[in-house]
Amino acid sequence: MSTLHLDRYLLIQGVQQTFKTKKGPFVALKDIELTVKKGEFITLIGHSGCGKSTLLNLIAGLTMPTEGRLICAGREIAGPGPSRAVVFQNHSLLPWLTCFDNVYLGVERVFAESESKKQLQERTAEVMALVGLSHAQHKLPHEVSGGMKQRVGIARALAMEPQVLLLDEPFGALDALTRANLQDELMRIMAAKQSTAVMVTHDVDEAVLLSDRIVMMTNGPAAKIGEIVSVALDRPRDRVALANSVQYQEYRTEVIDFLYRKQGNPALKAA
Numbered sequence: 001m002s003t004l005h006l007d008r009y010l011l012i013q014g015v016q017q018t019f020k021t022k023k024g025p026f027v028a029l030k031d032i033e034l035t036v037k038k039g040e041f042i043t044l045i046g047h048s049g050c051g052k053s054t055l056l057n058l059i060a061g062l063t064m065p066t067e068g069r070l071i072c073a074g075r076e077i078a079g080p081g082p083s084r085a086v087v088f089q090n091h092s093l094l095p096w097l098t099c100f101d102n103v104y105l106g107v108e109r110v111f112a113e114s115e116s117k118k119q120l121q122e123r124t125a126e127v128m129a130l131v132g133l134s135h136a137q138h139k140l141p142h143e144v145s146g147g148m149k150q151r152v153g154i155a156r157a158l159a160m161e162p163q164v165l166l167l168d169e170p171f172g173a174l175d176a177l178t179r180a181n182l183q184d185e186l187m188r189i190m191a192a193k194q195s196t197a198v199m200v201t202h203d204v205d206e207a208v209l210l211s212d213r214i215v216m217m218t219n220g221p222a223a224k225i226g227e228i229v230s231v232a233l234d235r236p237r238d239r240v241a242l243a244n245s246v247q248y249q250e251y252r253t254e255v256i257d258f259l260y261r262k263q264g265n266p267a268l269k270a271a
């Protein structure tokens with residue numbers, strides 16, 4: 001792949017998203033421009049309803065923009081596909097299949113034509129081990145914890161070897177400790193796989209800890225990218241060491257300042 005593609009791996013150009021509603025057209029996103037490099041970890045942060053999931057759905061190809069275009073690895077995004085796997089907040093596993101089989105299903109979808117059943121099983125086992133679930137892989141989803149279910153969702157997405165991993169608040173429903181463990185695990189996996197990722201979050205600490213760049217969105221309607229913070233903290237990142245890091249605190253303050261001073265809280269403004 002050319003250097004041009006690696007530096008301009010995911011391109012979002014002049015994107016606007018307007019929804020038809022009973023009250024007429026609603027412009028959710030306007031003039032969105034973003035270039036993501038291969039291997040970058042991007043988070044999208046902004047107040048509730050600003051359009052983060054709308055933008056993620058566009059990258060996933062689940063919806064098409066009303067204006068502009070999105071390009072991944074040199075190809076226009078024209079629909080959903082395993083090259084852009086999504087992890088949602090509510091793990092969406094099939095309840096009648098074991099954790100292993102839930103992941104196997106995704107693996108089969110992508111690699112069944114080129115690989116034997118044994119190879120597909122090996123792939124699945126490998127990714128279950130990567131997310132630390134080998135011991136529980138033959139359990140049904142209702143037999144494992146919320147954090148483990150979320151790991152299965154991540155394993156399923158990773159197993160498809162996507163060009164871009166898309167995460168929509170994947171840890172939003174988890175308790176703080178499980179969340180911290182999964183964040184650490186995600187950092188480790190992303191470093192091992194050198195994957196490109198775009199993740200929606202509401203959590204400032206999560207954004208600073210995980211990101212190479214934090215894309216901060218203005219309040220909607222017609223939300224835009226307000227500012228982008230480049231997080232130049234060395235990797236691997238250690239959350240305990242970073243808690244005392246001045247640089248970490250500065251990034252944190254920059255994001256909080258954007259969200260609560262420059263953008264205000266729309267819920268408070270409406271009150």
Ligand SMILES: Nc1ncnc2c1ncn2[C@@H]1O[C@H](COP(=O)(O)OP(=O)(O)OP(=O)(O)O)[C@@H](O)[C@H]1O
Binds near residue numbers: 019021051053054055
């Ligand atoms: N299908 C749709 N039809 C009409 N309006 C929509 C549709 N999908 C989203 N919207 C509106 O677009 C705006 C952006 O929604 P979106 O879900 O992307 O926000 P968000 O930033 O992800 O919110 P949250 O942080 O609360 O999950 C909201 O005002 C929402 O009501």
